[in-house]
Amino acid sequence: MEMFRRFEVQRPEPTGELEHVNVFTLLVAVVLSAQATDAGVNKATRALFQIADTPQKMLALGEEKVGEYIRTIGLWRNKAKNVILLSEALIRDHGGEVPGDRDALTKLPGVGRKTANVVLNMFFRQPTMAVDTHIFRIANRILLAPGKNVDEVEEALLKVVPEQYLLHAHHWLILHGRYVCKARKPECERCVIADICKAPEKTNDIPAPLVRWEETGLLPAK
Known part of the structure; x- marks a missing residue:
């Protein structure tokens, strides 16, 4: 899936932000x-x-x-x-x-x-999908894996996310939701998937593609 290919290029090894020692x-x-x-x-x-x-x-x-x-x-x-x-x-x-x-x-x-x-x-490096408020919002907003509750979204994501991306998918989505696709005002002009996003509405109704690819370091797939 092109979305996760771009997330991987942007953050090859995403990590959670909760500090811990073991x-x-x-x-x-x-x-x-x-x-x-x-x-x-x-x-x-x-x-x-x-x-x-x-x-x-x-x-x-x-x-x-x-x-x-x-x-x-x-x-x-x-x-x-x-x-x-x-x-x-x-x-x-x-x-x-x-x-x-x-x-x-x-x-x-x-x-x-x-x-x-x-x-x-x-810790155990299992390809699980931990659905928090960010992931629940994004999955529904961009029509990636719509669901009425977190269980439905988790089940849907496990079906649509390609296996090769499953290990890091939940971190990519959380970070995307926390820093770009924000709850109140998504920053579509900074989004690396803006041109393939299926959200019905985007910030200020700016038409896709929105991304200045030379600034992101990514290139659209051909």
Whole structure:
């Protein structure tokens, strides 16, 4: 698919923006990121992960202390509770290790399908599709994989994204939605897929093609 070919040229090795030091801290960071920005989570967890980078250390820290570190994050009380319960479950059921299995991950406190998919993709290098608000919006806006809910969009994306691009597809879409195809005002003039985008409306109704290819470093496929 030409869209993902261009994303790959633009960002050959896209990475998530949540800071972490190992798979456990990645899992915790993703849990904390629900209804919060990555920047806000990073600001709160830098100090936390310096002293609690394993389930055992996090459990020893305790719910109250964890709460003090993440107080600036939305829903911090419930999230602090889940982080402790999560740590307990990892120690009790998995020997303190984060499992590389979706079913096992989603049984952990505070871990939903999206969180599990992020961890499986970023650490275990599995070609999963973690549908967040950015991906849900873009999939519907540009008619890539329309769906009424995140499950429908995830299923549709897994069908339409070519296998060779699946490993990085969710990161490409998230970054595109965060920095270019924004919710309130998409910056179509900066978009590397503007001329092939199927969105019914574009910024200021500027007709495609919009991209100055010499500025993006990309060339349209012939």
